[in-house]
Amino acid sequence: MPPLFRPEVAENKQSQWLGKALLLKGWPPWVTALLTAGFMIALLIFLIFAQYARRITVSAEVITQPHTINLFSPVEGVISQLLVSNGQKVIAGTPLYQLDLSRVGQTGNASTTTLAAINKQRHQLDDIIAQLENNKRATLSNLQDQLDQYQQAQTGLNKMVASAADGLNAMRITLDSYNISLRKGLINTDQLNNQRYLYYQQQSSYQNLHAQAIQQSLQISGLQSAKVTKSSDFDNQISQSRYQQQGLDRELAEANVKNLLLITAPAAGSISSLSVTPGQMVNAGDSLVQLVPGNNEIFFLVAWLPDESRPFVTLGETINIRYAAFPSEKYGQFPGKVISIADAPSTAQEMKDYLSAPRNSSGMITGSYFKAIIGLNSASVTWHQQHLALTSGMQAQTTLFLEQRPLYQWMLSPYYSLKNSITGPINE
Structure with a gap:
């Protein structure tokens, strides 16, 4: 069956405007070219002259100076x-x-039993030392009494010897005069012999007294020597007892340490x-226990710098700090200044004492990290004129600003990586 309307009529109906339309004349080509060229020039200028500082975020922790002591x-x-x-x-x-x-056993507290036994031995040694000192005093007193008696007797005996010596000299003079008288015929031989007998009798008495005085002196010397010897013997015994007592004191101290x-x-x-x-x-x-030394706390921040950032961080550099306790979405960031950077990587032994030390998924510390101390300005840790209190151990994040390059160099970083990967051996 042929169509009811001609195709030209249907196409005409579809191509007719149902409303009014404003048709604008297009941009001239030179305007489009000029705008495009201006945009490209501005982009090139921006890429060449604009610079960007690479930055990294590292973990940090608030510490005090001196550090908090953990016992x-x-x-x-x-x-x-x-x-x-x-x-x-x-x-x-x-x-x-x-x-x-x-420790408690079947017989009771072992430490208490040991302490009681040591104390008992110590008391026994105290009694022995006291008895030795009493014996020493009694013995030396007895020897001193004997020595005093002998010295008194020696004094009297010396006087008797001196008197006998004087009498002997007088008898010798008399005997000499008798000899002279005999030669002159004034006396006979019997009288001379009788006088000579008296002289020898006086001489014998003098010699006996002199020998007795020597014997007395020897006895006095013996008593003095015995006094020194006895005193030395008692002192040695007392010293040995005190040495044993010192050993017990050491055992007592060790037992006390093992007990309390x-x-x-x-x-x-x-x-x-x-x-x-x-x-x-x-x-x-x-x-x-945790002990905070001193009375005036000075707060610092300890940060761990990865080895690739160490050459670009300098002393006195300002960094940005975000405290975990004070979210940056509300409180913003706070300034800090680098006051110390380690020249050698920190050891794992040192880093394990800090919760902020970087760790992998298994909790191990891997890689090289340099310890940096960040000075904090307590006056700057404020928010809306409200001072924010810091405490030791608070966790934080710090932003470090590293090397600065033009933007085009950052855009060409993949090219540099590709260049390094395909470059052959470098000859010096």
Whole structure:
């Protein structure tokens, strides 16, 4: 069947405008070319002269100067007594905890039994030393009394010897005069012999007295020597007993340490936190207390710089800081200044004491990191004129500004990487 209308009529109806349309004349080609050229020139100028500083974000942690002191349990035991409280000011040597290290067996507390036995031995040695000192005093007093008596007798005997010597001299003079008288015929021989007999009798008495005086002197010397010897013997015995006593004192001190151990403050400061309570069992290495040294806390930030950023970070450089406790969406960023950078990478032993140290998924510290100390301006840690309090251990993120290049160099970074990968050996 042929169509009802001609095809030309249908096409005409479809091509007719249903409303009014405003037809504009197109841009001239020279305008389009000029705008395109201007845009390309502006883009090139921007890429050539505009610069961008590469930046990285590293983890950081708030610390105090001096650092917060963490005290750990040196041995396994039970907390028997808590001697301080949170926030308390302490001085160096102040007892903080009393740790009970005693062991209990079927016969009772082994440490208490050992202490009782050592104390008993020590008391016995005290009695022995006291008895030796009493014996020493009594013996030396007895010897001194004998010595005094002999010295008094010696004094009298010396006088008798001197008197006998005078009498002997007088008898010798008389005997000489008798000899002269005999030659003159004034006396006979019997009278001379009688006088000579008296002289020899006086001489014998003098010699006996002199020998007795020598014997007395020897006895006095013997008593003096005996006094020194006895005193030395008693002193040796007392010294041996005191040496044994010192050994017992050492054993007593060791037994006391094995029984009770005092955890003391190594420096003056304030108690930040107490980790355990009385009656709680602790193992060697368990945390006991945190101590903030000093009275005026000075806050710093410790940051860990990866090795690729170390050459570009300089002393005095300003960085941006974002604290985890103060979200940057609300509080913004805070300034800081680099005041110290380590010249050598930090060891894993040093980094493990910081929660902010970079770690992999298994908790291990890998790679080289340089320790940087960031100075904080306490006046700048404010928000709407409200001071924000910092505490040691707060986590933070820091933004470091590294090398600065034109934008086109950053755009060509893939080219540089490709160039380095295809470049052959470099000859010096």
